[in-house]
Amino acid sequence: MTKRYFSLLLIVLISLRLSAQVWVVPAENESRKSPFTFDDASRKAGSEIYNTSCKSCHGEPGKNNAIPLVPPPPDFASVKMQSNSDGALQFKITAGRGPMPSFKNTLSATDVWRVISYARSFNDKYVQEVGKSSAAGGASVQNVRILISWLKDKNQIQASLSALKDKVNQPVAGAEVKLFAKRYFGNLLIDEARTTDAFGNVFFNFPMDLPGDSAGHVQLIARLTNEAVFGEAKADSVLTIGVPTYRPPLNEQRAMWNVVSKTPIWLLLAYTIAVLGAWGFIIYVFLQIRAIFLAGSNKDPDSL
């Protein structure tokens, strides 16, 4: 009997443990703070990011219309969401867990803070604590330009970084750069993070088999990882370096669920033959009624 109670207790404890899985945030992330002060501009930018990247699961803030997943995506206006520190939110958005995707590659660190800025607009009691780096006046190197080019013979992507310093364009050396290819659901890291040489150049090995669109276009994004120093420096360019891939639209083929002009052939034949067959006989019988009428018009049956 005692054994049974013990196992029951164990089951209860395990299920409690499972249902209350805590999302542990490392202490250093927990206390992290936004490098800039949340304002209308950051909230507006955050709401735009929210609408494209978050809303499909989390729903409209304050309306409790998130999609039913396990664990459930919390409403942005909810206590559950707002009780997180800014640092915890930043960690969770960046890292992801289970059905919550990681936005590490998709959103820049600044963009993540913008989303948090938008989230906090649903909390009247929130008072922002700004991080130290912002006190220094933001990025120390500004207006970094990144040029992306393809070295066809080596099959490498070259990114050249330069910035205006003392009114002269100078290469940016020793900066860590990541290269991404844009995919349907987020950005795909190409090669690995690399640091620029003395000439401000960085080279990434590009895979031979990356699918592009029907013309082989691939959208590449190069981004500096240290936003505290360089700001949100980013380059976007489309190069014809992917494998041309034609993805037929779902409504291209004949199908049961397609429009009437794309009826499956077998169905078109079966329907037409059945209808024409049945109505052919019906019309024939109508003609027979006419034949009866004509046969009766001749009053002398013997001549028939």
Next chain:
Amino acid sequence: MASEVNTGFLNDKKLDSIAADILRPVGITQGFIIWMGFLGISLLACIYAYYIQWDKGLIVTGLRDYTSWGMYIANFVFFVATSLVGMLISSVLGLIGFKWVKPIARIAEIIAVAFAAIAGLVIVSDMGRPERLPYVFLYGRIQSPIIWDVTVVTTYLVISALLYFLPMIPDLAISKGRMGHTPKWLQKTYEILSVNWIHTPQQYKILLKAVRIMLILIIPTAFVIHTVTSWLFAVTLRPGWDSSIFGPYFLTGAFVAGSAAVVIMMYFVRTNYKLDKYLTLHHFDMMGKLLVLVSIVYLYFNINEYLVPGFKLKTAEAIHLNELFVGDYAVMFWSVQLLGLIIPIILLLFKFFRKPLSMLFISIVVLIAAWFKRFIIVVPTQDHPFLPKQHVPDAWMVYHPTIVESAITLGTIILAVIIITILVKFFPVIPIWEMAEEQHETDNKIKE
């Protein structure tokens, strides 16, 4: 005029007496006027109900987003089902060579024509925007079973009408000269509809061939009409509809409803028109046996349809079946199974109950149960949608038919009875020439 009619190979004396019997009730009588007046006034009330729906839309019904197929669609399935008996009696039994179906065949065809015609109208009653009906033909996709259904209901109606009309042509010619007691316009109608019929062997030959073609064609058409009607449900994934035996399940159920309707009509024709000589005890006995046969086949399909999913009890199916067996629909479900199927089978196994009056009562119960059976098939499934049901308005939760929608449904039934009354009252209800003909003589005449 009678002397002009060439009835050479029909036994004249026999023909005269049969024609006199069958044509006696034809025409406008006091009883007919009272009955039609009653039906007409009732129909007016139902038309007013439809006016309300036309004016305000389907909001006056109990239909909402989740239960969007209610009483109307159940009624539609019932009408299509009942109309199938025309095929069973005239074609299947007739072509096999059962002679006893001869006097009943036209009754079965009248039911087929009336119910198939109204079935189309019933669908319109389910439309919130009936003025958009032409869009079905203009923009319909032939991938949709709804278009197959529209096509085949129309085809079936035309074939049934032809099967009603064609064998009546000689009767109309025979009747022409014997209609002194009827209004002039009716005599004129007979004149036109009898398409110059003068009983020549050639005409008989053409007629028999045409009838035979239609008798064969109506079999696949009838199978298609009710199978497609069942597919309107079975092509979905909903519990209670997601079944591979829905086609034969509907088809056999149709024969039960249709046979009961034929028995009811036989009884009233026999007693009101005093046609005991033609609709004999033997005919009731045979119809009783037929009703038992089709009911047993239908019972077999019912057992398959409920026992197999009931054994597995998949999550969604379990909720649905629980609702039917012991839940909100339990009373309706078990009443339909017991009163509409099991008890009639047991009773009709005994010759004692295969008498006109007892069969009338049994058939009325079977027919009412058949209507509720369609309700059981159509409605409960939608009470448990796959979509979340937590935050929807209360009215969406459970379907309750309103008075307006019940009145409109009743109106369609009244309309079918009006069509039947008119056909029965203005045209010979039993085939005169087929009753009178000496089979071998007809055959010989055609061979000449």
